[in-house]
Amino acid sequence: MxxxxxxxxxxxxxxxxxxxxxxxxxxxxxxxxxxxxxxxxxxxxxxxxxxxxxxxxxxxxxxxxxxxxxxxxxxxxxxxxxxxxxxxxxxxxxxxxxxxxxxxxxxxxxxxxxxxxxxxxxxxxxxxxxxxxxxxxxxxxxxxxxxxxxxxxxxxxxxxxxxYRGLPLFRDESGKFGACITTFNDTEAMVYSVHAGHPLGLERGDIILGYNSEPWLKIVKTMLNNQLPNSVYLGSTDAATMHRYVQAAGENWYLFDTINIKKCDGSIVNLPTTLMTGFSYQDFPTEQMPVAGVNIPTYTQYYSSGVNISANVIHGHRIGYVYMYDCTDATGNKLLNATKRLVEDSLVTGLIYDIRTNFGGGFLAFESTFKYLNDADVSWVGYGDRYDANRLNLSNVGLTSWYDLTDDDPHYFNHPIAILTGPNAVSAGDFFPVLFKHDPNVKVFGKSTAGAYGSSTSITLPYPGFYASMQLANFFQSGAPTSYMTHTEVPVDSNIWFVRDSVCLGIDNMVSTAVQWIEGITSDIHSPSLQSFSAHVYPNPVSEYINIAITNPAKQQVEITLRNMLGAVVLHTGYNAGSGTLRLDLPEQLPSGNYYLSLQDEKGNKAIKKIAVIR
Known part of the structure; x- marks a missing residue:
């Protein structure tokens, strides 16, 4: 059990x-x-x-x-x-x-x-x-x-x-401002989504510099030093909390007289905050931009209709895209069924799970999906808890064996899987990439998650009107039983965030980067595990044959497979001659189009390159 x-x-x-x-x-x-x-x-x-x-x-x-x-x-x-x-x-x-x-x-x-x-x-x-x-x-x-x-x-x-104007309260981003804010270069407040006709004339890519000619982060420091009541939700790392302070830049306009904005063209405008009077919005600020062909849930759809997962194929690609806003489905069927539809019905050749905002829940919401995609048993986490008055003493009472996953699902998705994360993925949202990183096909893009690796319990107080809670357990990863994870940033594979030039054009560069990785838009193939082999493929596009310059010092058997966009094998061969260049002649009847060339060694290490055939 x-x-x-x-x-x-x-x-x-x-x-x-x-x-x-x-x-x-x-x-x-x-x-x-x-x-x-x-x-x-x-x-x-x-x-x-x-x-x-x-x-x-x-x-x-x-x-x-x-x-x-x-x-x-x-x-x-x-x-x-x-x-x-x-x-x-x-x-x-x-x-x-x-x-x-x-x-x-x-x-x-x-x-x-x-x-x-x-x-x-x-x-x-x-x-x-x-x-x-x-x-x-x-x-x-x-x-x-x-x-x-x-x-x-x-x-x-x-x-x-x-x-109301002048209320001495430092508020977190709520969606009432009419423009959603993320960080740019970690310290600047950038608009990534905005209502048309916003009273401040805001556009995607605008930077909220601050108010009353004071930089926003200086204002944050002033408010904290003077102990204004603070409603900004805390991350569990300094980076996650600072991220949320920056996101709150728009929300707190009611405290100030003038807002200072840097436009995409570099100009700076200073506007009276009274322009916001009489306007109120309700957005769902999730640090995500629309993806062609995939519905991004609204505030009403999530909070009123319970739409916590939305999935479809990205328009113009063979990549499945999944938004997941919480992990409350204890059956695990919501995510699993969405994934199955993409893999088995739409025949996608890559997946993107977007949890840049995920409010948490439990492991059951994603365990079955992991087993469906992966092909190996996994031991991944355990936890420690307090057992005496020493604040730093923990006993590892949560055994890793309790969380071990046996791969009893016969399926295996042997294609690239991207996970997009950020500081607003918390609790079970923190754990999602930790588990999925055990799949060698997975790469994590974005920023580290919130760092809240544990469970929460309420605290009963003697008088009403207050809310109190605390974290109980503190998790560790298997193999590192003394390295407790809460208040730490678990690294991502590709540390990227929104680029202003892209946002000004309405492009989510994190999504486009993940798509490019999945589709193999690189000049080289490299399998980093044990440095078993690497290869350079040329020319590309190709007409009659492909040259594959292989570095294979161990002379392992390398299986070379060419598949069409539906996954059907159109060419298969092997190579075990050590380092050298292999000429791979393409079948005469092979039509023009895009194909995937994969190389896999004896240890199962695999690399993929997208090839364009022009005839």
Missing amino acids: KYFVLLSLFFAVTFAHAQTAQNELPRLNISKENLPLRQHKLRLSQAEYANAPAAKTTNSGPGYNFDSSRWAHLVDSTWGAGLPDAQKMAQFNTFWKHFDSFYACYINLPAYNWDSIVTAIDTQIMHGVSKGRFAAIANDFMRKINDGHSGFHDATVNYPPSI
């Missing part, structure tokens, strides 16, 4: 559970309502822009947004006193006592003096803090934890029903 950790299900645990019942972790179903990032985005999107209440009206002007004494006044006055200070203290200390007893992911965090930090917070609360300040203290404390599965926030402060 194999066992399964539910990556986003909230469940209560005790040390007795952690010590005696780890092998009872069940393969349960999971609802979308238990995905922290999904619910965070949903709550943010439910807010409405409104006129400021008379009591909240603020004056704007030069320097208004960077006056720390003014920020403090606004944070204290906007939400009032809140709970009595003794209850605030009990709220925080209840959270901290439970969190500090069980949290399994202090490893890979900076060496903070946690006891001193908590003592300072207790002292601050003891001297009296407002409701807004207490929420900000909680947000700032969790910023040090920096964990996508862990949270401690006041729902009425962090998720207010109304957003």
